[in-house]
Amino acid sequence: MIRFKNARSRCYVSLPESEVVKITVMGLGFYMRRKLLNPILAEKVRQVELMKKEKDKHSNE
Structure with a gap:
């Protein structure tokens, strides 16, 4: 996930955190993706x- 955040900051692309998580999950291997794609x-x-x-x-306060 850190790699994606670093790439995002270098490319100056405005992505919400939820999109970064989706990209990270898509890049995971099948086993890890299956393990993480749940309510947790x-x-x-x-x-x-x-x-x-x-x-x-x-x-801000």
Whole structure:
């Protein structure tokens, strides 16, 4: 996932975090993709988005 974030920042492409996660999952091998494509992954993404919103909220105050 870090590779995709670094590539995204070098290319100056504006992608939401959810799209970065989709690209990362598509690049995984079949076994890992099958293992991660379940509600746990969606929950992790939701948690990261909430943490990011909280961080932005506190930095703006």
